[in-house]
Amino acid sequence: MSTIFLQFLLGVIFLTIVFLHIAKKNFGAAIAYGIQSLAVVLILVNSFLETGTISLLFIILLEFIVKVLLAPIFFIRLIKKNKLKFSVSTYLNTPLTLIVIAVLTAIVHSQKLVPLTGIIMANQELLALALSAIFLSLFLIVNRRGALSQIAGVLSFENSIVAFSVFAGLEQSAALQVGIIFDIIIWLIIAIVFASMLYKHFGSLDVTSMRHLKD
Amino acid sequence: MINMIASPSSFIFLLICLMVGAIGSLLLRKYDDIANKWSGIFGIIGSLWGIIFSISAITIGNNQSFTLGESGFQFLSLSFNIDALSAFFIFVISLIALFCSIYGIGYVKHFYKKYDIGALGFFYHLFLVGMLLVVSASNGIFFLIAWEIMSIASYFLVVYDRNDEQNVKAGFLYLLMTHVGTAFIISAFILLYKFTGSFDFEVIKANVGLIPLFVKDIIFVLAMIGFGTKAGIIPFHIWLPAAHPAAPSHVSGLMSGVMIKTGIYMMIRIFLEILQPVPAWWGLAVLVVGAVSALIGVLYALTEHDIKRLLAYHSIENIGIILLGLGSSLMFSSMNMPSLALLGFVATLFHTLNHATFKSLLFLSAGSVINATHTRNMEEYGGLIKYMPYTAFFFLIGSMAISALPPFNGFFSEWLTFQSLFEGIKLLDFPQKWIFISAAGSLAFTGGLALACFVKAFGSTFLARPRSEEVMHAKESSFSLKLAMGGIAVLALLFGVFSGPMISFIKKIGENLAIFKNAPALLSASTQGVGLENGTAYVSGPAFFIIFIIVAFIAVIFVKYLINKNQKIKIGATWDCGTDLTPRMEITSTGFARSIILIFKGLLKPSIQYEIDYQDSESRYLQKSMNVTLGVEDVNNSYIYKPLQKFINALSVKAKKIQGGNINAYILYIFAALIITLFLAL
The missing domain is CATH 1.10.287 (Helix Hairpins)
Incomplete structure (x- = not known):
C-alpha cells in the first residue's frame, strides 16, 4: 500500500477520534469506533503484506473479529437494551474542545517532539499523526462525562498506540499481541457489564452523578 | 577478668538478657504477677550487668569495635563502637534502669487486671535495648534502626494507660514529633554520606575534610533540630510535657532521666568528635539554645499544677543547662582552647548524670504520690508528709538536688557549668563575651526560679493540710518503691559529696576523645574537692556535707526548742473573724506562682476565666459562687x-x-x- 493510503488510514483514525469528541449520539460513537478499528486492521494488513508473517494474519483476523465486529455490536446492544440516550455532556464546550484538539496536535507536530516522532524519519508525518491520536484519545477520556464515551476513549487510545507501534517499528511478538487482544475482550466485557450495572443503579452513565460514591 | 567483662560478648550478653526479659514477659502475659516479676528481675540483672560492663569499659579505656555478621543490605552493617563516651551513657542508662526496674515491680501492681502486664514488660525491655543500641551503634543506618526501636517502644509505653484519651493524644504528638526529628536526622546522615561515601561513623570521621564548610553548617542545623527534638530543646519541646507524664511513672523516670540524653549523646558524638574542627558560631548557637531552653523551661514549670508536667518542664530546663556546658565546650574547641573545652565537656557529662539521678528520683516520688492520691493535680494534695513521710523525704532530696543546693549533686555540675561560662567571660572578646554573660545570667536566674518552683512543688504537695479526701486516705509506698527511691536519693547525695572523684572519672572519659588528648590540665579533682588549676575557684563536697549536717542539726535543735518550750497562752483580740484555719486558706500552687507569672506575663501570656453563679440569675447582684481559672498556654504552641x-x-x-x-x-x-x-x- 502506498504511503498516501496509510496516511489516509491514519487520518481516518484521527478523524474518528475528533468525531468521538463532538459526537452527539452514542450510536454514532459505536460506529465511529468500528470504522477506526477497521483502519487499524488495514494498517496491520499493510504490515502483513510487507513482512508476510502468518502469525500476523491470525492476529489481524482476531483483531477484526474483536474490534471491528464484536465491540461495536456490544456497544449497540447495550445502547438498545438500556435505552441509552444521547449523552454528550463534556467539561469543555465544543469550540473549546476543538481549540484544545488543535493545540495538542500542534504540540505533537512541534520541533520539541521530533526526537519521538522521528524514531523512523521516513514515517515522521505518520508517527506525528498517530501520536496526536494518542493525545486526543487521552483528552477524550478527560473531557467526557459519560462512561460510554470514556470506554470509547480508552479503546481509541489502544488503537492509536497500535498504529504508533506499527509505524515506529515497535511491533511485538505474536503471542504478546494475542494476549493484548484477549485482554481487550475481557476488558470490553467487564466494562460493558459494569456500565450496564451503573446505568441500572444511577439511571445515567454520567460519571459526575456518581460522586456520592466517594469516601 | 576486667577485660573479659568489658568485652563485646559481655555487651551482647547484656542485650540478650534484656531481650529474654522482653520476650519472657510477653510469653507470660496471662499471669500478671509472674510477668511483672520476670520483667523486673531481668531488668535488674541486665541493669546491674550494664553498670559493671560500662565501668569496666571506662576503666580499661579501649575502644570496643565489633560487627555482628553480615546484614545482607548494602548500607547497613550491624557494627558497634563502644568507647569511653558510649560506655558512660551505657552506665547512665543502666544505673537509672536498675532503680526504675526495682520500682516497677511494686508500681506496676496497680495495672493488674486492667492492662496487659506482659506487653508493658516487653516494651520496657525493648526500650532499654533501643537506648543501649543508640549509644553503641557506629553505622548511621543501624543507628536509625536503633533510634526507631527506642522511639516506637517508648510510644507504646506512653499510650499504655490508653483508657485516658489525653494519653493517646500525647502519644500521637510524641510519635509525630519524634518522626519529624528523625526526618532531620536522616537528612543529616544523607548529607554526610554524599560527601564521605559512607554511613560508618569512623569512615565519616576520617573523611570529614571532604565535606565543604557550608554543608557542615547545614548538617549542624539538621542534627541540632533532629537530636534537639528528642532532647526537648525549645521550641521543639512540645511533645515532652505531654508524653512524659502520660507514661507509667517508672517509664517517665527513664524517658525524662535517660532517653532525652540520647539526643545529647549524639550531639556530643557528631559535634565534638565526628565533625571536628567546628566553627565558633556552632558553640554560640548551642549556648543561646541552652540559655533559652533553661529559662523558658523553668518558667513554664512554675506555671504548672500538674506534678508530672512540672517535672517534664524541668527536664527542658536541665537540657538547657547541659547545652550551656556543651556550647561552651564547642566554642572553646573552635578557638583551640582544649583545656577549657574539656571543662565544658565535663560539666555537660556530669550534669547529664546528675539530672538523670534526681529527675528519675522526682518522677518516681511523684508516681508514688499519684498512685496514692489518684490525681496529678497538685491543688488537690497538701499535708502528704504525714501520710507518706518516706516519699516526702525522697522528694525533698530530689528537690534540693535539682535546685542545685549543696551538698547534693546538682550543685556541683551547675558549679562546673558556671566555671566554664566564667572562663569564657574572662577570656573572650565582644560579642562572644556577651553571649557568655547572658548564658551565665540565664543559668543564675534559672537556678533561682527552679528553687522557687520546688518550694512550691514540695510545699503544696507535702506541707500544710490535705486539700482533698484522697490525701487523707493516702498510704506510704510499698517496699520496692521506697527501695528504688531511697537508692537514687543516696546516689544524689554521694555524687555530690564525692563530686571530686566523679569529676575525675568523667575527665578520664573526655581525655579519650581526640580533641581533648594532651590538653593541659585545668581542672583538678580529688576526694577533697574540685578546683581550677589557676586557683580562681574551688569547691569541696565533703566540706559542704559537714556544713550541711551541722546546719541541719542546729535547725532541728532550734525547731525542737521552739516547739517544746513552755509557751504561754496569750489572750487577745480575735483575728481572722475568729474562724478556724481550713485548707481553703492555704496558698495553692497556682497562687504561689501567680506573682512570678505576672512578672513574666509578656512572655507567658496568662489568661483568666471567671465562672460566676448568681443567687438570682435576673438581678445578678449577689454571687453564689465564683470559679477563677488561671491558664497559661505555651507561646510556642500559640x-x-x-x-x-x-x-x-x-x-x-x-x-x-x-x-x-x-x-x-x-x-x-x-x-x-x-x-x-x-x-x-x-
Whole structure:
C-alpha cells in the first residue's frame, strides 16, 4: 500500500477520534469506533503484506473479529437494551474542545517532539499523526462525562498506540499481541457489564452523578 | 577478668538478657504477677550487668569495635563502637534502669487486671535495648534502626494507660514529633554520606575534610533540630510535657532521666568528635539554645499544677543547662582552647548524670504520690508528709538536688557549668563575651526560679493540710518503691559529696576523645574537692556535707526548742473573724506562682476565666459562687505550632480537592504528567 493510503488510514483514525469528541449520539460513537478499528486492521494488513508473517494474519483476523465486529455490536446492544440516550455532556464546550484538539496536535507536530516522532524519519508525518491520536484519545477520556464515551476513549487510545507501534517499528511478538487482544475482550466485557450495572443503579452513565460514591 | 567483662560478648550478653526479659514477659502475659516479676528481675540483672560492663569499659579505656555478621543490605552493617563516651551513657542508662526496674515491680501492681502486664514488660525491655543500641551503634543506618526501636517502644509505653484519651493524644504528638526529628536526622546522615561515601561513623570521621564548610553548617542545623527534638530543646519541646507524664511513672523516670540524653549523646558524638574542627558560631548557637531552653523551661514549670508536667518542664530546663556546658565546650574547641573545652565537656557529662539521678528520683516520688492520691493535680494534695513521710523525704532530696543546693549533686555540675561560662567571660572578646554573660545570667536566674518552683512543688504537695479526701486516705509506698527511691536519693547525695572523684572519672572519659588528648590540665579533682588549676575557684563536697549536717542539726535543735518550750497562752483580740484555719486558706500552687507569672506575663501570656453563679440569675447582684481559672498556654504552641497546624490543614483541604474521586481529573493528571515528562526528557 502506498504511503498516501496509510496516511489516509491514519487520518481516518484521527478523524474518528475528533468525531468521538463532538459526537452527539452514542450510536454514532459505536460506529465511529468500528470504522477506526477497521483502519487499524488495514494498517496491520499493510504490515502483513510487507513482512508476510502468518502469525500476523491470525492476529489481524482476531483483531477484526474483536474490534471491528464484536465491540461495536456490544456497544449497540447495550445502547438498545438500556435505552441509552444521547449523552454528550463534556467539561469543555465544543469550540473549546476543538481549540484544545488543535493545540495538542500542534504540540505533537512541534520541533520539541521530533526526537519521538522521528524514531523512523521516513514515517515522521505518520508517527506525528498517530501520536496526536494518542493525545486526543487521552483528552477524550478527560473531557467526557459519560462512561460510554470514556470506554470509547480508552479503546481509541489502544488503537492509536497500535498504529504508533506499527509505524515506529515497535511491533511485538505474536503471542504478546494475542494476549493484548484477549485482554481487550475481557476488558470490553467487564466494562460493558459494569456500565450496564451503573446505568441500572444511577439511571445515567454520567460519571459526575456518581460522586456520592466517594469516601 | 576486667577485660573479659568489658568485652563485646559481655555487651551482647547484656542485650540478650534484656531481650529474654522482653520476650519472657510477653510469653507470660496471662499471669500478671509472674510477668511483672520476670520483667523486673531481668531488668535488674541486665541493669546491674550494664553498670559493671560500662565501668569496666571506662576503666580499661579501649575502644570496643565489633560487627555482628553480615546484614545482607548494602548500607547497613550491624557494627558497634563502644568507647569511653558510649560506655558512660551505657552506665547512665543502666544505673537509672536498675532503680526504675526495682520500682516497677511494686508500681506496676496497680495495672493488674486492667492492662496487659506482659506487653508493658516487653516494651520496657525493648526500650532499654533501643537506648543501649543508640549509644553503641557506629553505622548511621543501624543507628536509625536503633533510634526507631527506642522511639516506637517508648510510644507504646506512653499510650499504655490508653483508657485516658489525653494519653493517646500525647502519644500521637510524641510519635509525630519524634518522626519529624528523625526526618532531620536522616537528612543529616544523607548529607554526610554524599560527601564521605559512607554511613560508618569512623569512615565519616576520617573523611570529614571532604565535606565543604557550608554543608557542615547545614548538617549542624539538621542534627541540632533532629537530636534537639528528642532532647526537648525549645521550641521543639512540645511533645515532652505531654508524653512524659502520660507514661507509667517508672517509664517517665527513664524517658525524662535517660532517653532525652540520647539526643545529647549524639550531639556530643557528631559535634565534638565526628565533625571536628567546628566553627565558633556552632558553640554560640548551642549556648543561646541552652540559655533559652533553661529559662523558658523553668518558667513554664512554675506555671504548672500538674506534678508530672512540672517535672517534664524541668527536664527542658536541665537540657538547657547541659547545652550551656556543651556550647561552651564547642566554642572553646573552635578557638583551640582544649583545656577549657574539656571543662565544658565535663560539666555537660556530669550534669547529664546528675539530672538523670534526681529527675528519675522526682518522677518516681511523684508516681508514688499519684498512685496514692489518684490525681496529678497538685491543688488537690497538701499535708502528704504525714501520710507518706518516706516519699516526702525522697522528694525533698530530689528537690534540693535539682535546685542545685549543696551538698547534693546538682550543685556541683551547675558549679562546673558556671566555671566554664566564667572562663569564657574572662577570656573572650565582644560579642562572644556577651553571649557568655547572658548564658551565665540565664543559668543564675534559672537556678533561682527552679528553687522557687520546688518550694512550691514540695510545699503544696507535702506541707500544710490535705486539700482533698484522697490525701487523707493516702498510704506510704510499698517496699520496692521506697527501695528504688531511697537508692537514687543516696546516689544524689554521694555524687555530690564525692563530686571530686566523679569529676575525675568523667575527665578520664573526655581525655579519650581526640580533641581533648594532651590538653593541659585545668581542672583538678580529688576526694577533697574540685578546683581550677589557676586557683580562681574551688569547691569541696565533703566540706559542704559537714556544713550541711551541722546546719541541719542546729535547725532541728532550734525547731525542737521552739516547739517544746513552755509557751504561754496569750489572750487577745480575735483575728481572722475568729474562724478556724481550713485548707481553703492555704496558698495553692497556682497562687504561689501567680506573682512570678505576672512578672513574666509578656512572655507567658496568662489568661483568666471567671465562672460566676448568681443567687438570682435576673438581678445578678449577689454571687453564689465564683470559679477563677488561671491558664497559661505555651507561646510556642500559640505562635508556631497552631499556625503551622492551620496552614497544613488548609493545604490538606486544597490537596483533597486534587483527589476528588473524579476519574476525569485523575486521567488529566496522568495526561499532564505525560506531556511535561516528554517536554523535559526530549
